[in-house]
Amino acid sequence: MMENYEVTRLLVNYKTLEEFKNFREFGAAELSMKGDLEANIIENDSESPFYGIYYGKKLVARMSLYRIDGKFDRYFEPAQDYLELWKLEVLEPYRYKGYGKALVNFAKSFNLPVKTNARQGSSEFWNHLGFEPVTYQPTRDRGESPYVWYPDGVHEQHADTEPVNIESTNF
């Protein structure tokens, strides 16, 4: 049985950055946060785009969640604001205990469409949580494997600008 994990909005501070070092996906987003903090561009303890779950005092799961403006929506019909979810990761010893599911359910709780880029081998996880793959559009998806969750009344957006023949987008 799954526990009722508490999802917390993470703060931008050196403690959070230290916790992030335990996660495999550590890249430009984290380095940028560090730089902004050091240069006082971002205030210490301001809210970050990251959400996480603590086990005791240890951050064991996290994700980044952004609200994308409907005018940039190329995934949903009708076009609307949606949530983009990335960097979903659970630390190795804490996997398969429902932490990932708790984070994704938190994202779904806003009742906005959710889009993510499924990592290699994760399709079963996303399917299980009600996500579906979209029709791949090369210039939009650029090698990603987008999975989406539709709230009631929302459907896949049909391509209107994407050429059917990929040749024309190549050289």
Added chain:
Amino acid sequence: MMENYEVTRLLVNYKTLEEFKNFREFGAAELSMKGDLEANIIENDSESPFYGIYYGKKLVARMSLYRIDGKFDRYFEPAQDYLELWKLEVLEPYRYKGYGKALVNFAKSFNLPVKTNARQGSSEFWNHLGFEPVTYQPTRDRGESPYVWYPDGVHEQHADTEPVNIESTNF
């Protein structure tokens, strides 16, 4: 000393798809190619967005390369057509022999700016090939670690639409 590897534009056919199964990154792009081929949407042996290097008859390295229209350019100044490179991968036993470098040099040979999303731990590889990280912009880069290569006279595009304070893009 590095050999002079021949970079080949890959064809869309069942042989190419069979070769792709050897690569770790097998996702929506490949499944879409398979579906299009099966449904006769794409002609057998038409050109794909993939380029690769064969060792004998075996495909040992590949990448996907797209020309992105300058009107979508949010990375380069002046804004212009650029190449987006992804799915760069060399099969395990063939690594560290210059195959990856040969593919990247092929991309650079068009003398257009090149943008890629650096995978975890690959920054040394990209730096070595003259690529640089860009200033991270959360809503543009969405968790990616973009690395770019600038031809002469091209610079980083400054953010004009991206808020400095990430708070305003969140909720």
